[in-house]
Amino acid sequence: MDVIAHEISQRLPRALGEAVVRIWGHLPHDVQYQLFEDVVTHEGETTRPRLAILLHEMHPRTCASKRARGSRTGQFRGLASFMAHR
Secondary structure, three states, X not given: OOHHHHHHHHHHHHHHXXXXXXXXXXXXXXXXXXXXXXXXXXXXXXXXXXXXHHHHHHOHHHHHHHHHOOOOOOOOHHHHHHHHOO
């Protein structure tokens, strides 16, 4: 595989994953469930709690209450932490 094709094959799935995280709270519940379980199936059961925390922080309904309590967590800090521990 040439360098450009390899870069694209690495970058596009990551970009797609980041897009999913950004719109997570707007996805139908059944789609959220399927995506969540697919990640856990492929990455291992130990991923479940970290992924749940990440998505909880990104969900509009739950992150609004967190902001109201004074949290200053950056939007992608949770995503960066999750990706670093994969």
